[in-house]
Amino acid sequence: MSKLTHLNDKGEARMVDVTAKVVTEREARAEATISMSAKTLAMIVDGQHPKGDVLAVARIAGIMAAKRTHDLIPLCHALNLTSVKVELEPGADGMSVHIRTLCKLSGQTGVEMEALTAASIAALTVYDMCKAVDKAMVVSKLRLVEKKGGRSGHWQAST
Template sequence: MQSDRNLSHLNSKGDVHMVDVGDRPSTFREAHAQGSIQMDRETFDLILRGETPKGDVLAVARIAAIQAAKRTWELIPLCHPISLSGMDVDIQPAEHLPGLRLNCRCRTTGPTGVEMEAMVAVSVGLLTLYDMLKAVDPAMTIGSIQLIHKSGGRNGVWNR
């Protein structure tokens, strides 16, 4: 982190406030976040065979991720409500873990970015997978939730 940057969620008195984005131009913005869940090989194989006790865990996790992105402003206190123009949720097997990797890409045209929406979507999608599979594998581990890419706005493009 650069020490010369101001913390925008603090006003001149040092009090927390919601940043006013009303004078910012609306630009296309995109964010990609990723995370993973590691599990026993047996649990991983159940998912691949479509034989999990609670049904299609991948479909439910995708829906949960989408819902979470749309409600990020209700969960993270200083986030603005954002009109998402598009969102992709992709869940892929990760043999080497064994486990799953969840990727989320959020898009909008507006005065503020969608990084938090992508990160919250990944987090809730992974938590949903844990919830639906914990009966067969309570030792699963969620990890590596991170922003991979963001673009748009005054800071331009950033890539991990």
């Protein structure tokens, strides 16, 4: 097992020093699912939700969250993201929304946490907007799907 990079020799939490790392193009993809009743999904898809366009608001929230990851997760670097994409699509099961995110930059550290944060906050925004009509929604399957760039190269999750 490799050494944990966020701990110093005394076992104390620290921010990793990336000063000497080479600037490379990096990207990360993440996903999440929010399950709900068929009635709730129909309300979202048909544009009948009283709070407005749920998917558009969740998309914006995901983008904003990616840009603020360093404010939310201790020891994350503030990154100069060059692209953040958040896609929300009704699930084929008629009872879920599938969220996919992509974050990119040219930098010295990866963007996995930004992609994961975007997916989770988009899902939480759907929950927040719909909780008045469906308190039983479940956010699940949050995961990193792929990362490219940096010393560790290309990694892809198994399906």
